[in-house]
Amino acid sequence: MMFLQTLKEKLTAFKREKRGNVAIIFGLAVVPLMIGAGVAVDYARSVTAKNVMQSAADAAALAAAAMTKASEADRIAMAQNVFDANFSTIKGVKSGNLKVTFPAGGVRVTHEATVDTVLMQLAGIQDIPLKTVTEVNLPTIGKAEIALVLDYSGSMGNMLNGEKKYITMRNAAKQLVSDISESAAEDDVKVGLVPFSHHVYTSLPGEYVLGGKKGTSWTGCTYDRRAPHNVNDTSPISTNNNTKWGNTKSQKKFDDYGCDGYVNNSLYVQPLTTNTASIQSQLDDMTPYAWTNIALGMAFGWHMLSPNAPYVQASEYNDGQTLKAIVLLTDGKQTALSWGPNGKQTQKNGEKNLEKICTNIKSVNDDPDKPRFIIITVAFDLDDEDTVNRLRDCATSNDYFYEAENNGQLSSAFDAITKQISKAIAITK
Incomplete structure (x- = not known):
């Protein structure tokens, strides 16, 4: 009986002890906290990159549309040059190919890229995909x-x-x-x-x-x-x-x-x-x-x-x-x-x-x-x-x-x- 009484007292004391819980709880919570902070940081980086990419695509489309006397090949080359000049390299951004097409009466510029994540990698997300599309009317009546x-x-x-x-x-x-x-x-x-x-x-x-x-x-x-x-x-x-x-x-x-x-x-x-x-x-x-x-x-x-x-x-x-x-x-x-x-x-x-x-x-x-x-x-x-x-x-x-x-x-x-x-x-x- 003395043994059971002593065991009961020990278990009750262990139940009431909270000093170790803080470390355990913090250890369990820190990962989602870091992921949450990482989402905000990485998202902000992706927004900045997309804005720059969109502006570059807009400029490229306008430049190609303005070359009314040029061939499609020359327009594509101009669009690429203008895009490259305006899309400054941003650390962690992997730029894909610029696609320039000519739908009826216009120019369409599409570009895709990815932004490497930093803290979101803790959740297994390695990058954020980006895509911009710009369409400009050819100045056929301009x-x-x-x-x-x-x-x-x-x-x-x-x-x-x-x-x-x-x-x-x-x-x-x-x-x-x-x-x-x-x-x-x-x-x-x-x-x-x-x-x-x-x-x-x-x-x-x-x-x-x-x-x-x-x-x-x-x-x-x-x-x-x-x-x-x-x-x-x-x-x-x-x-x-x-x-x-x-x-x-x-x-x-x-x-x-x-x-x-x-x-x-x-x-x-x-x-x-x-x-x-x-x-x-x-x-x-x-x-x-x-x-x-x-x-x-x-x-x-x-x-x-x-x-x-x-x-x-x-x-x-x-x-x-x-x-x-x-x-x-x-x-x-x-x-x-x-x-x-x-x-x-x-x-x-x-x-x-x-x-x-x-x-x-x-x-x-x-x-x-x-x-x-x-x-x-x-x-x-x-x-x-x-x-x-x-x-x-x-x-x-x-x-x-x-x-x-x-x-x-x-x-x-x-x-x-x-x-x-x-x-x-x-x-x-």
């Missing part, structure tokens, strides 16, 4: 009409970072024209030039200019039409002088700098053309002159892309095929006089006119969420905050406004603009 509305006032001849500002602008604009035209099918991209300072030098039918003659062609420096025609794209009426453009020879005060300077500096409007070589050549020739009339330049940029007179090269609005884009660049505020609804010519009217022109252009879009007429604005070394804000508001959205304080930023801005226009032509599914 056309573009682009008006470069560029400030060539005297301040653009100032030095910035060791180079005259207009030279930096010229080089960036030439690269944009080259990149977009080379990636598009023949005749699908038209580009026009509107160099502006205090006047715009252009050729117009004589009946559309004050003092001009019907049936003749008039060439010279002009200023804006009477309000409200100077903020709209309505066609001029030969019997209504308020709808006609001003002739600088008819009002001496508008000819302070002389129209000959526009000829000598090659500052003439070049309407929309598929001959981008002529655009490049003129960009090489133009040099700054006189002061600034942003509203007048913008008005002519709109007329260039409008189906209404005086120019005849543009397509109809919202034709389902053509992207229209104005790229407006200036380095200063409005200094020239413009007509206003008060019947007076003031600098302030010019500022208000620019705002109205931008608003009216935006109204031609059937679907504001998917605009086919976009306004891209660039403030280049511009220290007037009111004008900067006016340009920001003028742009189709904040994504289409650029503020460049130096030459490098301007080049980067035009690179981004090139991509925006190209992407708008080839719409991602």
Whole structure:
């Protein structure tokens, strides 16, 4: 009996003893705890890898789609090069083959990879599979009409970072024209030039200019039409002088700098053309002159892309095929006089006119969420905050406004603009 009593007491004491349980319980719990933590860590790594891979696949698909003149083999090679350039090596990621196919009317880029796990291996999971798929429409109906509305006032001849500002602008604009035209099918991209300072030098039918003659062609420096025609794209009426453009020879005060300077500096409007070589050549020739009339330049940029007179090269609005884009660049505020609804010519009217022109252009879009007429604005070394804000508001959205304080930023801005226009032509599914 004594033995049984002693055994009972020992068993009861063992039952109550808890000091060893902690180690046992911790030992049993640590494995699932580590697996749980490992899932979070490894999952985060896989999400990062997939985001990078998706961006690289998107860029590859867009690059292949943009090569409308290339063979499928060349498009595949381009897609691979772009993907490799954008998919930086991430430790623990095993990249598979990039697959590029061409379903009807599009490009499809598929890529698979695996991410090695770290702590999830405790649960027997060695890797996490990843897959991205991007489809891009071929720009079979993608056309573009682009008006470069560029400030060539005297301040653009100032030095910035060791180079005259207009030279930096010229080089960036030439690269944009080259990149977009080379990636598009023949005749699908038209580009026009509107160099502006205090006047715009252009050729117009004589009946559309004050003092001009019907049936003749008039060439010279002009200023804006009477309000409200100077903020709209309505066609001029030969019997209504308020709808006609001003002739600088008819009002001496508008000819302070002389129209000959526009000829000598090659500052003439070049309407929309598929001959981008002529655009490049003129960009090489133009040099700054006189002061600034942003509203007048913008008005002519709109007329260039409008189906209404005086120019005849543009397509109809919202034709389902053509992207229209104005790229407006200036380095200063409005200094020239413009007509206003008060019947007076003031600098302030010019500022208000620019705002109205931008608003009216935006109204031609059937679907504001998917605009086919976009306004891209660039403030280049511009220290007037009111004008900067006016340009920001003028742009189709904040994504289409650029503020460049130096030459490098301007080049980067035009690179981004090139991509925006190209992407708008080839719409991602």
